[in-house]
Amino acid sequence: xxxxxxxxxxxxxxxxxxxxxxxxxxxxxxxxxxxxxxxxxxxxxxxxxxxxxxxxxxxxxxxxxxxxxxxxxxxxxxxxxxxxxxxxxxxxxxxxxxxxxxxxxxxxxxxxxxxxxxxxxxxxxxxxxxxxxxxxxxxxxxxxxxxxxxxxxxxxxxxxxxxxxxxxxxxxxxxxxxxxxxxxxxxxxxxxxxxxxxxxxxxx
Numbered sequence: 001x002x003x004x005x006x007x008x009x010x011x012x013x014x015x016x017x018x019x020x021x022x023x024x025x026x027x028x029x030x031x032x033x034x035x036x037x038x039x040x041x042x043x044x045x046x047x048x049x050x051x052x053x054x055x056x057x058x059x060x061x062x063x064x065x066x067x068x069x070x071x072x073x074x075x076x077x078x079x080x081x082x083x084x085x086x087x088x089x090x091x092x093x094x095x096x097x098x099x100x101x102x103x104x105x106x107x108x109x110x111x112x113x114x115x116x117x118x119x120x121x122x123x124x125x126x127x128x129x130x131x132x133x134x135x136x137x138x139x140x141x142x143x144x145x146x147x148x149x150x151x152x153x154x155x156x157x158x159x160x161x162x163x164x165x166x167x168x169x170x171x172x173x174x175x176x177x178x179x180x181x182x183x184x185x186x187x188x189x190x191x192x193x194x195x196x197x198x199x200x201x202x203x204x
Contacts, residue, residue, distance in 0.1 A: 021188055025051065029181050041173035044094040048180045053091045055187040060084035062194035069201040075122025076129035080194070082115030138196035145189030153182040 028047045037043040060081040067077030089096075089108045096104040119126060133139055157179030163170045 018192055021192070022185075025181075025184050025188055029177065029184065032180075033177065040176070042176035042180045046180070048184055049091065052180075052184055052187045053088055055184075055191045056084050056088040056091065059187075059191045059194040060088065062191070062198045066194070066198040066201040069198065070204050072125055073129040073132070073201060075119045075126040076133060077197075078115055078118045078122070079126070080197075082111055082119075084190075084194075085111050085115075133197065136197070136200060138193045138200065141189050141196065142193035145186045145191075145193060148186030148189065149183050150186075153179055153186060156182060 028051050032042050032046045032048050035041065035046060037045045042048055063077045063081040063084065067074035067081075086108050089104055089111065093104040096107070157175060159172075159175060162175040162178075166174070
């Protein structure tokens with residue numbers, strides 16, 4: 001197959017596959033509009049939250065697979081996978097709090113120590129792998145997802161803004177829907193970045 005045609009086919013497949021992810025995210029948000037848990041829409045036990053956790057777990061898997069494909073990026077891949085797993089554990093704090101309040105910190109600490117040890121073993125390869133990654137399109141996608149989740153959604157979801165916007169008609173579920181929906185978009189982009197990084201390493 002001609003390289004140009006192959007490039008168009010690959011781009012088309014990405015549009016379809018990633019488009020399905022985005023459509024699924026919207027459908028999940030719509031489903032949560034009719035779901036009330038503990039008197040709230042979009043609670044920590046909503047389908048939107050569950051999908052966020054699935055996307056984080058898939059992100060961790062694809063970064064690990066990338067490291068398995070190319071040993072030169074293994075330390076970096078483990079680090080990125082570890083960050084995704086830490087976020088995954090943090091999202092389950094509501095469940096782990098059933099054991100004891102703040103219990104999520106213990107599995108998170110275990111993951112952090114294991115990841116730090118494995119990355120240290122590959123320390124010579126770490127910075128070159130980071131340098132290589134930030135030159136790739138997957139870096140831009142990851143950065144966009146990170147900023148959406150950890151900056152934009154946090155500021156956009158401030159209760160003071162929504163109370164000022166809706167005045168006496170303030171409905172917390174509306175704020176939650178907007179905040180969690182934007183967060184889900186960011187996690188989807190982060191997952192897409194991990195897939196693209198894996199595909200890059202697969203080519204090598």
